[in-house]
Amino acid sequence: MNIDLLSALSKDNSLTSKVWGRGKLAYYALGMKATCQDPKDFYGHDLIDKLKNHLIVSSSYLESNKFAYSLILIALCKAGESFDTHNLDAISTTPGYYTFGVDEASLVYMAYHCVGNPTYKNAEDSAFNFILQAKNENGTFGNEYSTALAVQYLLFNFKAIFASGNRTLRRQTKTGIEYMINSIERSKVPFTSLLLSVLPAIARKSLLDIGLWQCPSTEQGTTTPSTPTFLIGITVFNNITANNYDHTWSAPLQQGQTLFDALVNLNNTDQTFSFNSKTTTWGQYITSINLMTASTDNRQYWQILGTDGNPLQYGASQTFPSQRDRYTFKFTIW
Template identity: 25%
Template sequence: MDFSFFIFFVIFTFVSSKPCEISSGNEEQILSLNKKLLRSVKEASEGPNPSLHLGLRLSQHHSLASEKDYLLKLKKELDGIIDRSQSKLQPITGLLALYTLALRASCEDLNSISVHGMTLLQHLKHQLHAEKEHIASSSRPLTNYYQYGLGVLALCVGGVRISSHVVHKLIQAQSNGGFMHKDILSIDTVAMAALAFQCLKESDEQYDGSQIEKALSATQQDILNSQSDTGLFGNVFSTPLAVQALQAVGSEGALCSSAMQVLTTEIGRGTFHNPMAMSQLLPILHYKTYLDVRSMECNGEDDSLILESRTSVVELSQESVTVRLVVEITDASPNIYKVIVPLGSSLLDVLKELHKQKPQEFSFETETSLWGPYLSVVNGLRARQADRTFWQLLQSPDSPLIEGISDYKIKNGDSITLRRTTW
């Protein structure tokens, strides 16, 4: 067969197939996930998370009073977030971008939201300018290309004219392999860039259409190439954003539908218990993407989402599991520990128990993130974004964990490695 015809046939078959669909019979599971996300918002002990609000707003079912209360919390928190960022010189591109999308999803006037004499959109533009300048001087953003792409997307959704230099840096990153995390392509980053490129393509503003089209096509193909035999794009937690991107660019079809079937199965298994993961999944279950925020009108919305009272009492298991914990630091022999914890314990519980048993040998610190706590210091050695290091969590021998330390549940006989790694 002529190769060019084969490529045409594959593309035609893909784009002409049925839209990305969810098989019937999953309505109760989807509603249950909607309620879980709402409950996490109402019962959260930490600060508000704009991604959770965005996920709820892109759902078909709402608890409008709860969403209104959470919106007020978000707006109240914004001043402090910007203050802390400026005092500590910490970039918050992704967080401001999520705030922009979340507030727009509630039909807030983004030009009227001001902090220290600048609107939210101006603060985000300033952050992206600083990111762009850092790329020019250091060949990488202050944060990462996921946050950079999210920032471009949020400004585009907010109807802001974006500097051509900022746009070009994202296009350049796509063509130069900037979306790699270590030696693995980050599907989350690719999907976020695809959403940004699609928004720019549809924008009333004039950008370099041919370059954006080329980058958009490349990101779309990267997502399709990442699909495994299971139907997932990358892994189970990167798949929701990948599906959003495919929906947004109009490439839906059978491949996307197979991913949706896997996701609905994983909902039933309880895989999506992290609120951040739920917030990224919920939109596609209602055939929405972050680009739909542009056209939201916030009237005539369903207001039927009601949480049932909690009645069940969770009892602690009497069983225990044993885990082997390996701590690796460059140019040093690894430290190996055996830790026994109750069944159902998280990796964070393991770290706490080990520190309790051997406080002179093992210590750790965590920092907060939208995904929950992440490991930042082990035995006094800090991993920092500024020097492109992080504590990688691995299952023996070299398989990265796709869940965080508070989400991953220990299984008996697990061998977990903490490895300080450069990316």
């Protein structure tokens, strides 16, 4: 990405060509935010300023392609930029009607949701409902591209969907992810445009998640060696209550941190996961995960199983995971 950008900038300092104005620059700006780079200062180039310029120089094309238009607004929003309300008016001139179907509706929804302007709540809800009504009987939302963007929408709204008790939408999210994984496996050389939509969804992320994690400090003059970081598997399983829940995440962890720290890190970096705990004599006691609360009156608790499937000897705050360890938090009755 960086090499491609530098090469393009050496030939066209303003990046005003059609290919950059029709989505590529927006994707690159989002990619830089996702990798903790500053798109406003890319080797002295302000890519966000160049992207805003496309709202003018590419306006004719954007007026007829609300997918690309919405993508640019999402990139600008994630960069902390403001833009005129006429841009928000333009991406959904007829709420509920989308030329490019689910693909367009998903990005229109994410653009409105990112901005958070209550004036456009009806337009946001229209896109929301359009996506829900577009599902197929097999749980997909059309082809791989459409399903990927719809799943991104579902993932970002995962907590609300879970709270509503809508098992159908949870199954569709899982079905959509399986469908996309199979699509990539069938294609020996998948198109870049497919990967741009599919990979975030497979990782259970959306464009709206970009920038929600904490980037490492880049203070000049510091040479403190970084602490090794690795991922562990966290599975939450509940087949006791009506929720019938089974979901797995990859949680970031630094060497020397505990399993409880992994839960905190995951809670801070992934909006599809949340938990509560209380301090006891024996350390932190997990009371609730993703709104599923263990009731002592009903003899319920969260049992923690290790990689070998056996219960842990110590609690989450006294367990120190290693790379590739897997832990299951199982809703249990004693």
